[in-house]
Amino acid sequence: MDHANCDFSPMKQSLKEDIRHVIDELQYSLETMDNENNCLLGSFEKVKNEFVYIEMKAATFYLNCYLAPFTDKYPEISLCVQNMSERRHGGLIIIKREDALESFIHPGIPIGANLSHSLLESIFFPGNPLHDGAVMVNQNQIVSAANVLPLSDRFTGDKKLGTRHRAALGLTERSDALVLVVSEETGRVSFALNGNLHPITSPETL
Template sequence: MNKENCDFSPMKQSLKIDIGQVIAALQSSLETMDNENYCLLGNFEKIKNRFVHIEMKAATFYLNCYLSPFTDKYLELSICVQNMSKRKHGGLIVIKREDSLESLIHPGISIEAELSHSLLESIFFPGNPLHDGAVLVSQNHIISAANVLPLSDRYTGDKKLGTRHRAALGLSEKSDALVLVVSEETGRISFAFNGSMYPITTAEVL
């Protein structure tokens, strides 16, 4: 993943500490392998859990980097997705970067309003006629809602994904747009970028 121009030093330092702890845990496991009375399986489980946590924290860090040149509304986006996550309200938010998206998105309903978490949350509130589509964000404004995105066909069979996640991946495969997804089944938050999906931590989003 290529780094954008960004400086989130506290989060970067936290990542370094976490990675250092995993390296120390692996080194400790290596040193105890000669002890036949000691089982390493419990250590491996703990290390695996740490890796998952680090992956989510790293995704959060890079999400900030990818968004910083294109929108100033970090706090509004953060509050929105965290509130939706807690309530398990599904959501799909496209943040336009440099590529034109006109030929890729089937346009929905024009909004043309300044981005705010309350407006985004109301759009995705269950029962709202606009809640099933994607919201398009450009810089600090909500351009439109109920947009239809191209679906990825890469994840099938045992790796089936919901429509929102397939739509997020589909657009990210064809453009440099970044797409935030909140799952209504689990409340988990993730983002799609360059054809890949990354989970992010709820407590440290943006």
């Protein structure tokens, strides 16, 4: 991942403690491996689950780092995706960073309004004519809605990856944009950056 302005000390400290805990568990497994009565399979399963949790927690931490330099409204965005996740309203939110995006996006409907969680949620409300496309955010403004993004062709035919996720990957493969995705099937929230998709912890922790 590229440079991020990571001034979120409590979250960073918590992440360090989680990593140290896993290291301690692995060290204990190493020390007790010669004990024939000690089966490590349960320990490995526990560590594997903890790694998944740490990965999501780290993604949440870095998401804050990547959003903060480009919009003051990331708490509004966080509240929006939390509410959408709980209601399983699908959504796709582009955070413009430094690259121009016009050549990669089929433009939608201009909005030109101050960013708020309520406006974002209303755009993605099922049945709204704009809810199927992507919303473009530039700094503290909702620039447009119903934008169409290029789809990543790395996952063609992968039924596990929906169109929104492929669109998020497609744009971030071509630019430095950050794209948030809310799945309407599961309510899970992910973000795409540099052509990679990262699941994040429950949105209220953003």
